[in-house]
Amino acid sequence: MNEPTRVDGRRTHDRLLAAAEAIFAEHGTDASLREISRRAGVGIATFYRHFPTREVLLEALVGQSFARLSARGAELLTAPDPAAAFADWIRTLAVALVRYDGLPNSVAAALHDPGSTLHRSCVEFRSATTELLRRAQQHGAVRADLTSDELLAAVNGMAWAARLHPDAPLDRFVKILLHGTSVHAATEADGIGP
Template sequence: MADTMRADGRRNYDRLLDEARAAFAEHGTDVSLRDVARRAGVGIGTLYRHFPTREALIEAAMRHGLDALCARADELIDTEPASEALAAWLLAFATGSTRYQGLPGSILDALGDETSELYRSCHAMRAAAARLLHRAQQAGQVRSDLAVDDLLALVVGVAWAGQHARDGADLTGRLLGLIRTGIETSGGR
């Protein structure tokens, strides 16, 4: 859609996306869409023409980060031992999930709702996690009974906790370390 826009429509789209990212970072994903439109200097109708739902706006704001996360999984598979690749990717996922207040919940909701505007991007991210997890399981480094959805739910919980703690980054690292200890087999490290 964004590729076939007229120049003024493209400017509005880009401005809305920039202002949405700033508003999500400042106030969370539940920020008033009317405020996002106002910040971008357009009417609410213009916002809804480009982004018919809140989820569509969140998805567009996150798309680059989710694409980068999927690419990171492929890079790690090619360059790192299985359990190290999984741990590095989980840290990147947890860190990225804290970019916007409320984002961890949006991701978790979208993973289970095929009708969600976020589903496709989150599903691609889930597939990347599944490749890393399966590789670590095949190498005997991670518990074979661990499901990717359970692992992602754990990490989303860590991201949520990190958003709400004074020592968020430190807490995220500590909790991810605990998850790693819990999921790895004796051959994991």
Template sequence: MSQLTRSDARRNRDLIIAAAREAVAAHGTDTSLREIARRAGVGIGTLYRHFPTREAMLEALLDADFEALRLRADSLLATPSPDEALLTWLREMAAGSATYRGLPESIMDALADEESRLHITCAQMRSAGGRLLERAQRAGSVRADVTITEVISLVLGLAWAAERAGEATDLAARLLTTAMYGLARPAQEGSPAT
């Protein structure tokens, strides 16, 4: 492949990613691949050469976002309050899920399907959140009988519900704060409720 061809291929990929970001933000994760190719100014064949499936394109869109969320979880492990660290991360995850309509469903599908191209990226994010959950559980501030998969399902379900109500970010954050009361470790019998 000549230098000119490689540079053209890189430029086309960048154009497709930019167009996909706009189209998916406007129309959701099920947006037409033909529409993305049109917005990028490339043929559908060029789009498929770079991204043979919709999932491959979504993976390229989400990879940086999920990596940032994973790194954020790592940095929150150093904060003094384990439950506040978990809540902060979950809020950021809910806000990120609201970026693209249909994203909460795509993430849940990818977590359940080990053959999915998105699975590894989503699983790494889940693992990072799991460390925050385990820390909050060890501190006794979060119930010990919930898993990170259940918590992520809860957050994505809330993000999906907020998306359907047309208030994705604000409503998802409010619903998540309310749901955190259900995740809180119940007060010991005989001790005052907080």
């Protein structure tokens, strides 16, 4: 492939990503791929040459964000205060997942599908979640009966709720979730069994 063709291909790729970013922000991750190609000014065949599946497109859009998320999780695992690190991680996950409507569903599906292009990225931040949760539980800050799968489901639900109520500050949802995961909440008469 000669240099001008490579440059044109890169520009097309970047235009498709920019169009996808805008359309996913407006309509969620289930938005029309045809609309993305139209907004980028290319045909649908060109779109599929760059992104053979919706998952490949999502990985290109959120892959760097997920890599930063994994790096942040690794940093927090060395933080001296496990409770503060856990709270920081929940906020970080919430911000990442609220970005596009439908992203939490894509993440949940990718966690259980090793063939998904998003799987590796999702597994990395799931591992960080498990370790940060374990540290906070050992520190006595988070209820002992909470599993990482339950926590990720709750964060996904919180991201969905935050998208439904864009006028409410995301931090309010985070505080509600953190309160529910606290040891104090576990000792209250909340009716949640093992």
